[in-house]
């Protein structure tokens with residue numbers, strides 16, 4: 005294994021968090037290398053809100069404007085509709101590709117990270133070694149970086165329910181602009197449909213999330229949950245056919261236009277069942293959006309001030325993580341709201 009050059013910052017993971025952090029550092033003229041495992045399209049969400057204020061706070065007005073140009077400015081003129089996840093990712097990626105301070109390396113699957121007093125490093129599955137002054141983990145739920153810094157607790161606790169996620173077309177006779185993000189309740193379950201705005205301002209499709217507490221045993225049987233911990237989101241093929249059939253029948257309880265869209269999606273097995281962790285339950289409950297919280301730590305990092313980074317992260321922990329832990333300990337989760 006050859007000795008690598010020492011770069012300033014490595015980010016492991018080039019999705020929403022990794023790209024936003026890289027752009028936030030580039031906005032402050034700091035060089036950053038992003039190591040992304042995949043090549044090409046890998047989508048990990050249906051829809052996400054992107055507000056100008058949060059993005060400004062994270063990456064500054066100039067680069068925020070550039071991201072929004074890539075996303076399609078008309079999409080922000082339509083009120084608070086979420087955007088298709090893929091459109092947000094693509095806009096961040098396109099912006100990152102334009103910035104000379106950002107080096108994007110796809111196909112870099114990090115299998116190990118480490119650190120000593122001089123540097124931090126990442127080693128990929130094909131034997132490449134990258135070293136940096138700072139290494140940031142943005143490698144998603146099954147994070148290699150988190151396993152290094154929190155080896156005692158690499159997985160989050162299960163919140164007690166799954167969310168079925170999918171997306172559907174509005175029927176041609178329906179104008180998506182007549183709908184808003186909504187919650188519809190049906191017994192102990194919730195449906196959250198959310199019209200998604202395209203870059204040109206049109207709303208031809210909606211995403212939806214169906215909160216369901218009745219499949220906890222199934223998730224344990226197929227190994228997605230172990231004890232109290234969520235290990236992974238199951239593949240579509242791991243869910244038995246009869247579960248899709250049952251959900252297809254149950255979808256008839258929702259009102260139109262959702263009923264038709266969900267019935268078709270379950271018939272096509274075009275849905276994902278994701279176990280929700282207590283952290284996600286909290287971010288859903290508090291309406292977390294992309295961007296804002298990254299601003300202060302990124303500014304401190306860019307200022308080369310180790311103490312300021314610690315202060316920014318401690319403030320983040322106090323303002324956001326501690327209240328979240330208290331809510332979780334107090335039993336606030338969608339499961340208890342639903343159950």
Ligand SMILES: Cc1cc2nc3c(=O)[nH]c(=O)nc-3n(C[C@H](O)[C@H](O)[C@H](O)COP(=O)(O)OP(=O)(O)OC[C@H]3O[C@@H](n4cnc5c(N)ncnc54)[C@H](O)[C@@H]3O)c2cc1C
Pocket residue numbers: 016017018019020021022039040041042046048049050051052053089112113114115142143144145146147148169211237276277278
């Ligand atoms: C099934 C599912 C559906 C979801 N739907 C929504 C939704 O509709 N709306 C929403 O807001 N959120 C949704 N989420 C949450 C979703 O995780 C976030 O939207 C968002 O993708 C999180 O961004 P992230 O950058 O933190 O992590 P991720 O998007 O998970 O990205 C992690 C990145 O790191 C890379 N990576 C992982 N391991 C390594 C490694 N070892 N080496 C190098 N690279 C690595 C991955 O390839 C990926 O690009 C969903 C999650 C799941 C599992």
